[in-house]
Amino acid sequence: AVTLTEGTDFTVDFDGDNVNAGTEAGQLTLRGAGNYSGYKVVKFDILPVKLGTLPEGSVKVDDAEYTGKPAKPTATVSFNGKDYTEGFTVSSSDVNVTAADTPASATLTGAAVMGEDGKYSAGNFTGTTTGTFHILPASIAPATVVAGDVPAVVATADPLTYSAVEPGLYVTLGELALVNDPDNGRVDYNVTYALASGSTGELLNGKPSKPGAYTVTVTGAGNYKDSVTAGFTVVDPDKRLITDAVLVSTDAK
Secondary structure, X not given: OOOOOEOOOEEEEXXXXXXXXXXXXXEEEEEEOOOOOOEEEEXXXXXXXXXXXXXXXXXXXXXXXXXXXXXXXXXXXXXXXXXXXXXXXXXXXXXXXXXOOOOEEEEEEEOOOEOOOOOXXXXXXXXXXXXXXXXXXXXXXXXXXXXXXXXXOEEEEOOEEEOOOXXXXXXXXXXXXXXXXXXXXXXXXXXXXXXXXXXXXXXXXXXXXXXXXXXXXXXXXXXXXXXXXXXXXXXXXXXXXXXXXXXXXXXXX
């Protein structure tokens, strides 16, 4: 057998981009030189990168917004001067936490898997590595807020004064029902009240009291941020709310 020397007996031309991993994904052409002529096309395997061997700082897991469910962050892998957002899956077993708490952990798993024949399936990355990310508070601004009208409560008849009251409040964000329940350790929002424009109402220690129109501003807390506002009415105690009515019968006409 004769051993040929590159540059003397032949030259090498790499065909195509030869970037993505795969079986026979790369191609080169050997061209005769000196005492040799002709050419030969050679296919070769491009092996996937082992995620666990990447240098520190190569993996960036993006922060994810709180959803009430296990987070599904995205990630970017930097390798050889190029950023990749595909070729791997990202999973997290950590429960959702509030922003600024201890970062959550994510695991990146390469899509390329070695088969029984020793060949890898398609994908530029194999193996696993880990990264950290934060779960950010979700905006409460798109939430649906229903503030029910509430009857005023007379504190004294002469002079006429009223006690502070608060409306029944229902706050939902998508499929999630948000609560303000400090006794059970869950506060998704806080509330503040204000008089509506032109209202005849009156605030007592920051809460509605006298009959009139009011607004309630729901401000996110804990896993939520931003705010949303709704209106409601404190009605005269002599006026029954329609919600108190009981339908006895109706005559067909």
